[in-house]
Each structure stands twice: as structure tokens, then as C-alpha cells.
Amino acid sequence: MEQLEAGQETATLLINCPDQKGLIHNITQFIYTNGGNVVDLEQHVDASESRFFMRISWDMRDFVIPREALAVAFQRALATPFQMDWQLFFDDQRPRMAVFVSQHSHCMHDILARYQSGEWPVEIPLVISNHRVMEEAVTAAGIPFHYLPMTKDNKAEVEVAQLALLRDANIDVIVLARYMQILSPAFIEVYPHRIINIHHSFLPAFPGAKPYHSAHARGVKIIGATSHYVTAELDAGPIIEQDVAHVRHSDDVEDLVRKGRDVEKLVLSRAIWNHLNHKVLVYKNRTVVFE
Amino acid sequence: MEQLEAGQETATLLINCPDQKGLIHNITQFIYTNGGNVVDLEQHVDASESRFFMRISWDMRDFVIPREALAVAFQRALATPFQMDWQLFFDDQRPRMAVFVSQHSHCMHDILARYQSGEWPVEIPLVISNHRVMEEAVTAAGIPFHYLPMTKDNKAEVEVAQLALLRDANIDVIVLARYMQILSPAFIEVYPHRIINIHHSFLPAFPGAKPYHSAHARGVKIIGATSHYVTAELDAGPIIEQDVAHVRHSDDVEDLVRKGRDVEKLVLSRAIWNHLNHKVLVYKNRTVVFE
């Protein structure tokens, strides 16, 4: 095992397979005998599902399998025999992220600030919106802004146009930064577990529209936000991150909205951070999030 | 205004009435002109309901209205003209609290520890249980323990026996410390907004049985607990206090239960503290909790 140095080329594998004896040994042996130095390893076994999950990163500098041959070699040596679902990432290839936004600006502003300060290992080649509210701020950050207004009649055509933009920009992950349109199942299928939404309640409480109004009416003492991967069922996808804020009887709906915005920003940014750093695996509508 | 001194006799009013001009002035004038010194005052207006809420405490030592005449005087001077719902408490009269428990011991142990250390201004004249699990610990703390086993056939009779015990002990407030029986509406009506329950989820998520199992199945990243006044509708009464704990993919149901116990204890103890100190008002299934 060895430290990650600046300029070092690193590979990361996310693995998910039926649990069985010797998995860690076989995987670390594959890396070690091919000259790789493990720089990070996390694993988890879901006992009730007998399912094994792993994230492992290693230094590629002395690795004898060339980068372009690695996927094939890994498939043959380990993935096929152990029935692995797996994903392979190289640290010098930054994920390409699209952001969808409507009129609420706080999550978009937060993403722009983190992007501009270089906090995240990411490229943002485009922002798509059904409103012009954020156009100036997005453009000022040097990101192309695509205004695609949506009516009740043109949703299908707009989604076609959105998908074309995403495909042309070679997008890996989509963030819905308070995007107030429901994506069609056909759209979602193109990016399975690669569309991150922020919902403004602690799910499963208050799904759907106007959760702060519902929270106020119920008289809760905490409000929350939930970031999850979008699936065909509304607000029911695998949860990546959640957090809450305390509220009081003196907080009216407007106060909940104001306090909630800060929770939404934090929860969404943590979910994005984990996704971009390849720390999230999905299995049966639940996530494994390595830290 | 003046400081509360040891041995001082203090009165506390909880008031709840339609909002209108001059309320605070009229109430403080009543106290001031009768020789009382205000030691604490908190108020809240629910704008959407046009409803006024107040908690006010004052020193009774120089107060010219005798204690036994105060309720009548206040009713005539203020409560009737301003259509007030109100409650009056004297600090030297400690609330009398009954605890109902089943087999889970953690909340009961927590209550006993706080009781024995004198943390709460309370008398606990009895504990009622449908199991014998906590008998020894309760008895060791000097509290009479009433074992009333419950079957599917004897619920009505047992409730009659419970109510008799509560009445004989002159009970003001009942705490359900993980009591695993549903109280009948008839029972609840006897103690409106005076039965405090702890539910092991952040309501309104996961009401009913086995919330930790549901939380695990849904893959949430936070678990919680909710303390509320019991009403006829299960787990739907006015919420007094809520809190949460973060959980991870590596936490199985048993871990959620373990972590949840600590949240339950804290949330229940804070709700009890607030109730015993006359800091909670209820209006239309929501609470005002003064700090």
C-alpha cells in the first residue's frame, strides 16, 4: 500500500457481487500481482442480501496491464468468475455533469460557487433550464446555458432536445438542482442511477409538491432534505444523503423555506461530492456510500 | 421585573386566545397593578390563525390577590373579555406523572435516573406495566409498580383498572415510555393533551409498527424519534419534540434499533421537561413550545 502523490494516475473500481469466500483476497491479489499499489479500500457486506460491495483504488504507475486493456483483463480474471457488476474510473478523467434548474436559484448558485472555486473534480459543459432566471449567473461562470421552455404540450419534444444536448456533451451525470419538471420514464432509463435529485423534505415524509407547507401543517419540529437517484417512481429512488434542521412554532412556511434552502444545498452538494468521487453504489433501491 | 429567588412562590399562566390589540399590555397590567413581579414572559402570534399564545410567570409574594382567589379574578378580569383558554400553575405544586411501560427498558431507565437525581420538578406516584420486566428497577427507585397484564380479551377491564389507579393517585400527566398497547379513545379523552408518547421514527414518516424495519428497507440515511400528545388517531397527535441520528449503509436493523434508543430517550426526556415546566400549548393539533 502506498500514498497517492500529485500527478499520480489512479484507477478506482466499484464492485458489487454475490458474497463468497476469498473475494477481497482475490481482488487485492489481482492488483498486487500486476504491480498496483492499493491506495484506498472499503468494503461492505449486506448480510440480509448476501451481497458484497467494494471500492478499491490503486496507483497505476507500475501497473503492468495497460489502461486500455484493464477492463477486459478484469472481466476475465474476476468479474466473470465472481458474477460482478462493476464500474472502472480513472482519476484523471473528470466526470462530465449537466445541471437542470428552474426558478429557485440557491442550489444552482451553490453549485456554481463550488465549480468556480475548483472544489469538485468535475466538468460542467452545460446547464439546461425551462426558465431564464439563472442564465446570467451561469453564463458569467463560463458555462453554456440552454433555455428550453416547457409547456404542457411540448414536454416530449423538449426531452428529445435535452437528450441530444446531453449526448453531444458526453454527459456522465445529471443534477436536478430544484428542477420543477418530472422527467419521463424514457428519459430516466437513459441515465440509470446517474440523475441526482434534491427533494425538500426528509423522505419518505412529504413526497411530491409543497413539502414545506405540509410540514408546517403537520407541526413538525424538524425539516429536512433528501438527495436521491431519480427512478420512474416519484421521490422513491435510492437515497444518497439526508439531513435536517430544527424548526420552532414561530417559524411560518416562509421561514421553513428559508431554513430549508440551506439544508437542500448541503445535502445536494454532499451527494454530488460522493457521486463524483465514485463513492456510491446502488443495489435494490438502496445505496452504499463509502466515506 | 425581578429575579426568582429560592423559596419564592411563583405562578405561571398559559394563555391562548384570539389575537387582538393590547393583550400583552392588559395582562402585564393585571399582574403589575396587583403587586406581582413578572419573572418570565414569552408570547407568540400564529398569524395564519390570528391566535395569541403566552406563557407568563410572576412572583406571588407581594401579590394582593390570594392564591385561592386568583383563578376567579383572572377569569373575570381577562379570560372572559378576551375569550382566553388558560391554565394556571404554582411552582410549588409539582406535577404528578404516571409512566406506562412494556418490555423495552431504555426510556424507563432514563426516566428513573432523572427522577432519582432530582432533575425534574415531578412526583411519580406509580408505574403501570403489562409486563414484569421493569418491576425490580422501578421498585428499587421507590415507585409503586402495578402489573396489569393485557390479553386481547381484557383490554377494556384493564383500562378501567388503570384509570382507577390514575384517578386515585391524582395524576396530571401520563408518559408512555415505549408502551406497546394502543389506548382506547375513551381512555385518551380523560387526559386530553396530557398523555405523552414516544414514537420511534421522525413522523409523519413510518407511523405504526416496526418503523426501524421500514426505515432500513427504504434505505434512509437518518432515523428519528418523535414525542407527541396522544390523540385518537394513531401517531398523529400534536408533536412536542423530534430529533434524528445519522445512519449508514453498514447499519442493519439491529444497529438502527440501538442508535434509535438514544434518540428516543433524548426526545422523550425533552418533551417531558417542557411539559413539566408548563412550556407547551396545543392549538389545532400543533404545539407552541416556549424555551
Added chain:
Amino acid sequence: MEQLEAGQETATLLINCPDQKGLIHNITQFIYTNGGNVVDLEQHVDASESRFFMRISWDMRDFVIPREALAVAFQRALATPFQMDWQLFFDDQRPRMAVFVSQHSHCMHDILARYQSGEWPVEIPLVISNHRVMEEAVTAAGIPFHYLPMTKDNKAEVEVAQLALLRDANIDVIVLARYMQILSPAFIEVYPHRIINIHHSFLPAFPGAKPYHSAHARGVKIIGATSHYVTAELDAGPIIEQDVAHVRHSDDVEDLVRKGRDVEKLVLSRAIWNHLNHKVLVYKNRTVVFE
């Protein structure tokens, strides 16, 4: 008492005086008998100091004392007899806030986003910086940016220039959004308890430079941030707001810095919110923060 309506003119008093009998009655009587309707009242007595604190807001529409005569009337009727320190604000007069920033962008970006979305009742007539890093973002938000580079030799002249800018812009409150210069006592004296700083630790732990490095070296499991009014003694002024984040052994200094930025933004924004809404009183290096 009455609800605040849109377009309503409201006055807010912050009062701080020796505690004595009848204070609340006298103050509410002054407002009531002059035709004002109280819309908010919070009070606190510091028993160990025998000091009374109050924040009271009332509707000015039917108030018989004209706005321009109010200060004199209040001084004569109440402030002089009760030896009150007090401040008077009108809700339609937005505080004017200057922001000082250096090279760290996160707090400045956060402030700009809140300013542009209209979250705060504030005007920001200028930003002052000893670096050009934030110039573009500040200017894009429509705020004049003043670049005043600082060397070890020109500090006194730069402060003179800063004070001139502040005076010309009629500034009420200054926010140091990770401004990495120490203000001189002479500068601080001009804005007593009106300069808000964010320090990147939970004070009094880790005052001074490089708190995240110190936190990592000590092996703490929480990091924090503290917002306080600047006084002549470094990082020792009255604390307005604090919060923390949990960290783990796997977090290196860079992780602490990253996680800490989110805490800093939140803590600073809450302190600013409370200050702008006239909810903070200072007495003997401690704050009363009404909610």
C-alpha cells in the same frame, strides 16, 4: 396585538437596562396608549447581572407619535427614567452592509447568492478587498468592488481609505467574509459591535491562524466555526453564532478545510440574518440573540 401586513410600517426597539419591577408593563403601555399594536415581543433577564433585555416591534400606522419625534419621546418617557441603552429601527430602512474579503471565495459567494435572491433585508453598497480574486463575481452582482492592496507598510493609510469609503456609503454594519487582515483598534472603535467576523473554529478552541491544522494535529472529532463581533482582542469578541461538523480519522487537513467551509458559510449567514433583523444585543462581551 395584531398581525404584520404587507406594506405596514413597523418600528423595532432593542432595550437593555437594569432590571426592575414593571418594565414590561411600562414599555407596552407606552406603545398601547400611543396607538401602537405590538407585533412581536421577546425579553430576557440575566439574573446574575440583574439586567433586562427586550426586543419589541409594533405597527406604526395608528401610532400618534410621528416617526421623527419617536426617539425623543421614548428617551423622555422611558429611557431616562429606567436608564435604558436602546436602539430604534424602522423596517422600511434597510441596513447598509459592507463586505470585506480576501482570497477565500466561499463566504463571499454565499453572501452574493443570498443578496441576489433577495433573502436578506439589506443593501450592499460596496465590497472591499486586498485581492482581486472576487472582483468579477462581485461586480457581476452589481456591487462596486474596491481593491485596496495591503502591504506591511501601508496598513494605516489603507484603513483610512477604507473608513472614508464606509462613511461615504453610510455603512451600518461590516462583514468580514474571511478577510485575512487584522483590523486596528482605532478602526474597530468606529464600528463597535457592528463588525461581524467568521472564525474557522469553535472558539475558544483554536483562535488565531491555521485552526484546521491545529484541529487535525489535536485529533478532534468535530470542527466548527464561530461568528462574533470584532473587538480589540483577537477572536475574543461576543459570539453571535456557532456550529460544528463531525470529522473522522480519514479526514486530512484538506478535508477539514472543505467540510469547514460549509460550516463557516452557514454560521456567518445566520449571524448576519440575526444582526440584520435586529435580534442581537451585546452586554459585557456576551450576546442575547432573540429568535
Added chain:
Amino acid sequence: MEQLEAGQETATLLINCPDQKGLIHNITQFIYTNGGNVVDLEQHVDASESRFFMRISWDMRDFVIPREALAVAFQRALATPFQMDWQLFFDDQRPRMAVFVSQHSHCMHDILARYQSGEWPVEIPLVISNHRVMEEAVTAAGIPFHYLPMTKDNKAEVEVAQLALLRDANIDVIVLARYMQILSPAFIEVYPHRIINIHHSFLPAFPGAKPYHSAHARGVKIIGATSHYVTAELDAGPIIEQDVAHVRHSDDVEDLVRKGRDVEKLVLSRAIWNHLNHKVLVYKNRTVVFE
């Protein structure tokens, strides 16, 4: 890799050594080739120290090295070549824990409740106290209570008596549950990194006596608690766990003490849980705490 079943015999290794290539592979190979199934593995590399840390558990049922020969085998095969510091535990051997307490009862009550409910994998063969306050509660829980009163003159003799009791009871770990005496360096040396203290502040703020008084005087908005291993330097040992609670201007010292008790109990109980489950490693006054 395989699931842990009831009745299964499991071994856990804590390892700490200079970082180098192939460590994980060599360790998992040792277990795998000897017939062990890994049930849990966590590792961490401290880059700044070039130090490797690991916690690994495996099923012993098919393991070919007998339990009593394991230490020698591991030392020869791995510990010596890789210069490992290591500890070996078997899950069916419950740690033996002594508790020291003075007059504050809350942590002791909390420990007793968890002990009686079977929450922790632990034996508590004795409680030692310099006061009789907790004698009845401890004895009622079936734990021998040793009353050893301490004066300014008899400290050395009392420590000798304490050490004899600990040795006779074969104690593995000592918990200071608000024990208000400072242990001598000679005492501490006998149990290096095996004495767990709870300090009632978020260290390094407010070490020493009366931290709540200091916190109130400084006007902080959070209070906290810190659990750490005791070292010769007071309140400066490696931190295992910390947490905080928010406080307000209206909280006097007594309120801080009351709110702080709940934080102390939680923080201490989490530190004990982690220690008892062999999740804590110490290196250079910092801890690695695996989850």
C-alpha cells in the same frame, strides 16, 4: 467472505504498522490460505505519517490454525516482517470493564441501564468510588461496589488498593464516569490507552475544572463533551468521540450542566461501544475509529 452467524467464533485483529506495498494482500492471504472467511475489513492510511491501520475480522470455524497458536503464527508470518503493532481479540471473550465514579450519577446510571439491557458485549466485575452516592444503584444491578474514600493524604494508598482490585478482577478497560479525581501517572501507565474518560467540554476548549462555568462566562452558543483515553497530561489524551449541544442566552450555568449531562452520556457511551468492539486504534495521540 461470509456472513457472521449466531454462535460463530470470530477473531478480530487491530493492526498498525509502517505503510508499504502489498499489506492488505498479505494479510488477507494469511487468513484465506488458512481457511478463514473475512467478515469485516476496514483500513486507513495516514499519509502524513506513512502509517497503515487495519481492523479485520474472520470466521474461525474452518480456520486451520488453533486459537492458542494464532498469536505466534501471526507474529512470525506477518507482524515481524511488517513491523506491526497488533492486538488480537476473540468475540466470545467479553472485555472486562471497571467503572470509577464519584458523586455525579448520570453517566453511571446510563452505563448500568445499558449493562442491564445487554446492549454491550462486556462484563462489569466492579465499580470503584470515593463516595457512597451510587452504591445502592450499582449493587441493585448486581455489581460489587467498592467504596474507597479519598483524602488529600491517602491518594497513593488508595491507588494501590484500586490497582489490586483491578488486577484481581482481571480488568481490561477502565471507564471514568465523571470520576472527580486525577489519576497518578504511575496508575495510568498500568493501563495505557485503556482508561476512558469523559470530559464535559469540547476539548481543547475548557480543559480542567468547571468547564460549564467557563463556557457560560465566554458566552458560547454550543457546549460539548469529549471522551478520550487518559494520559499523564490532563485532558490531553487521544480523543475517541465528541459531540455538542446548542445553548442560548437564556441558559444559565445550571441549564448548561443539565443539557451537558445528556451530551456526556451519549459521548461516553459511544466511546465505550467503539472500544468494546475493538474499533479504536491509537497512534501519536490521535485515534483511528472504524465504524
